Amino acid sequence: MSKLSPVQQKFILHWGEMGTKWGINRTVAQIHALLFMSPKPLHADDIVETLGVARSNVSTSLKELQGWGIVRRVHVMGDQRDHFESMKDVWEMFRVVLDERKKREIDPTLAVLRECIVEAEKDKETDEYTEQRLRELAAFFETTTAWYGQIRTWPTSALTKFVKLGDKIRKVLGLGGG
Amino acid sequence: MSKLSPVQQKFILHWGEMGTKWGINRTVAQIHALLFMSPKPLHADDIVETLGVARSNVSTSLKELQGWGIVRRVHVMGDQRDHFESMKDVWEMFRVVLDERKKREIDPTLAVLRECIVEAEKDKETDEYTEQRLRELAAFFETTTAWYGQIRTWPTSALTKFVKLGDKIRKVLGLGGG
DNA sequence: CTTAAATTTCTGTCTAAACAGAAATTAACG
DNA sequence: CGTTAATTTCTGTTTAGACAGAAATTTAAG
Numbered sequence: 001m002s003k004l005s006p007v008q009q010k011f012i013l014h015w016g017e018m019g020t021k022w023g024i025n026r027t028v029a030q031i032h033a034l035l036f037m038s039p040k041p042l043h044a045d046d047i048v049e050t051l052g053v054a055r056s057n058v059s060t061s062l063k064e065l066q067g068w069g070i071v072r073r074v075h076v077m078g079d080q081r082d083h084f085e086s087m088k089d090v091w092e093m094f095r096v097v098l099d100e101r102k103k104r105e106i107d108p109t110l111a112v113l114r115e116c117i118v119e120a121e122k123d124k125e126t127d128e129y130t131e132q133r134l135r136e137l138a139a140f141f142e143t144t145t146a147w148y149g150q151i152r153t154w155p156t157s158a159l160t161k162f163v164k165l166g167d168k169i170r171k172v173l174g175l176g177g178g
Numbered sequence: 179m180s181k182l183s184p185v186q187q188k189f190i191l192h193w194g195e196m197g198t199k200w201g202i203n204r205t206v207a208q209i210h211a212l213l214f215m216s217p218k219p220l221h222a223d224d225i226v227e228t229l230g231v232a233r234s235n236v237s238t239s240l241k242e243l244q245g246w247g248i249v250r251r252v253h254v255m256g257d258q259r260d261h262f263e264s265m266k267d268v269w270e271m272f273r274v275v276l277d278e279r280k281k282r283e284i285d286p287t288l289a290v291l292r293e294c295i296v297e298a299e300k301d302k303e304t305d306e307y308t309e310q311r312l313r314e315l316a317a318f319f320e321t322t323t324a325w326y327g328q329i330r331t332w333p334t335s336a337l338t339k340f341v342k343l344g345d346k347i348r349k350v351l352g353l354g355g356g
Numbered sequence: 357c358t359t360a361a362a363t364t365t366c367t368g369t370c371t372a373a374a375c376a377g378a379a380a381t382t383a384a385c386g
Numbered sequence: 387c388g389t390t391a392a393t394t395t396c397t398g399t400t401t402a403g404a405c406a407g408a409a410a411t412t413t414a415a416g
Contacts, residue, residue, distance in 0.1 A: 005298075005301060005303040005304040005305075005308070006297065006301070006303070006304075007294045007297045007298045007301060007303075007304045007308065007312075008304065008308055010290065010293070010294055010297075011290065011291070011294050011312065014286075014287065014290045015287075018283050018287055020201060021201045021282065021283050022200060022201050022283075023198060023199045023200050023201040023202075024201075025373080025374070026374085027374075027375085036311060036315075037307070037308045037311050037312075038307075039305065039307040043392095044392085044393080045392095053375080053376085054375060054376040054377070055376085055377090055392095055393085056375080056376065056377075056378095056393090056394075056395080056396095057374075057375055057376070059393060059394060059395090060374095060375095060394085060395090063394085080383075080384050080385080080391070080392075081391085081392065081393090082392080082393080088311075090314050090315055090317075090318040091318060094318070104199065105196055105199050105200075108192075109192065109193075109196055112188065112189065112192045113189070115188070116185045116188055116189050119184065119185045119188075120183075120185045123183060123184070123185060125183040125184070125185075126183040126184075126185045126186065127183075127217070129215070129216075129217040130183070130185065130186055130215045133214060133215050133266075134185075134189065134215075136268050137214075137268055139268075140268040140269060140272070143338060143341055143342070144341065146341075146342075146344065147341040147342070147344050149344075150344035150345040151344065151345065154348065154353075158348060158353040160321060161351075161353050162347065162348075162351065162353055163321055163322065163324075163325040164321070164324075164325070165351065166324065166325055166327075166328035166329065167328040167329065169340070169347070169351070170332065170336060170340075172350070172351065173339075173340065173343065173347070173350065175332075175336040175339050175340055203403080203404070204404085205404075205405085221362095222362085222363080223362095231405080231406085232405060232406040232407070233362095233363085233406085233407090234363090234364075234365080234366095234405080234406065234407075234408095235404075235405055235406070237363060237364060237365090238364085238365090238404095238405090241364085258361070258362075258413080258414055258415080259361085259362065259363090260362080260363080
């Protein structure tokens with residue numbers, strides 16, 4: 001388990017590149033891609049050999065992927081080493097990532113926005129415009145996170161049906177608007 | 179225009195930090211936050227003074243923000259310098275960013291996935307499992323981008339009505355599941 | 357057209373994160 | 387329990403991107 005097909009290499013390289021565009025370390029994303037495509041759990045030395053990175057770097061990266069919740073440690077009969085596998089269900093995986101993003105970035109942003117608004121109300125130094133801006137941004141995040149909070153629990157089947165309705169929903173619900 | 183209130187400082191610092199989590203340079207995100215909160219367009223030297231960064235770095239950052247489509251150059255009567263302003267409508271701004279993300283990352287990812295799938299079909303070296311994984315991932319992106327393609331044009335009023343319905347939509351549309 | 361202002365590009369420096377290897381710690385086995 | 391295997395943490399090095407200042411280019415004004 002150290003030979004990658006050209007297809008696998010291509011995907012792993014691309015996925016790593018995309019990771020960096022979303023603030024994720026390239027190697028972390030590459031390890032994820034490798035695990036995602038692996039039919040069986042891999043142990044760290046497999047990953048070392050396959051991707052050609054240091055053992056300690058693999059250890060740290062796996063820790064991060066576990067922190068995101070998309071990779072988990074499993075044990076294999078007759079092998080004392082930790083093995084790792086990626087989540088397989090794509091919809092579920094993206095939901096887990098979204099949840100983590102919400103927890104790490106969006107919720108703290110909302111908290112900061114709310115603090116800023118409270119402070120701006122008391123503080124005459126901050127102009128009215130800034131306060132309005134912050135309120136509008138907070139409203140956006142509140143609205144979108146409330147929405148997400150409701151649909152995140154939908155089963156994939158309901159979600160895909162919903163998504164496939166697309167524009168038709170507008171008419172059905174009489175949402176109107178030009 | 180070089181004095182920031184504590185509230186503004188707080189938000190700018192936080193927004194910059196959040197930018198890095200999404201693959202955006204901290205200074206770029208901070209400049210955006212500053213422009214977002216400014217009632218009037220700012221010129222580059224304003225930004226230099228206010229944030230304390232080099233003029234050339236401001237120039238490069240503004241170029242990037244313009245590339246994202248969320249900042250534009252404007253001219254002010256009686257001043258030969260370029261001034262810059264951020265988009266103000268939050269919903270619109272996030273739509274612009276999403277569009278750009280789709281163009282820069284998601285569309286290319288779909289292209290790579292499709293190529294990989296074609297190659298995997300021809301290539302006996304790539305196992306069946308990998309091919310199935312790639313198909314499932316491609317299907318996810320195809321479904322979600324098709325959905326986005328339809329709702330991105332909705333006016334904000336329709337969009338917020340839709341979002342505020344949240345879970346109720348499921349019953350109305352008879353989506354079932356769980 | 358010339359000059360000054362303004363902006364961008366280039367280049368070398370800096371910085372934070374990524375990385376590899378050594379050391380320390382933990383876990384498994386006999 | 388002692389030994390070995392496995393993993394994690396630590397530390398110094400490397401790297402890529404961020405950054406500042408100088409040089410080049412472009413634009414505006416007289």
